[in-house]
Amino acid sequence: MLNLHLYMLQRITALIMAPLVVGHIAVMIYAIQGGLSAAEILGRTQGSVGWALFYGLFVVAVSIHAAIGVRVIVHEVTGLKGASLSALTWGLSLVLLALGGMAVWGVTFGVAA
Secondary structure (H helix, E strand, C coil), rough: CHHHHHHHHHHHHHHHHHHHHHHHHHHHHHHHHHCCCCHHHHHHCCCCCHHHHHHHHHHHHHHHHHHHHHHHHHHHCCCHHHHHHHHHHHHHHHHHHHHHHHHHHHHHHCCCC
């Protein structure tokens, strides 16, 4: 039953990520076409709750999605199961969440140079 829940959770996070990826790529293409510098992009994202929510949701979805994917790969390659596999999954998800969260915080609420 756990495998079915993880399978469904990975598919749900993929559905969440798809429009966020398209949105991110569209924004990056717009920024590049407009010749915006990194400083100008940060100037537009600083203090923006909207961008924090957009990229925050992206980070949460990716953290869950990637950890489940790595779980499946590790299980298939090494045969690891049970509590060890769960600990690896949770640990990876938390590391990705922390790193992504710090990046979102830095881009939206950090101090601009």
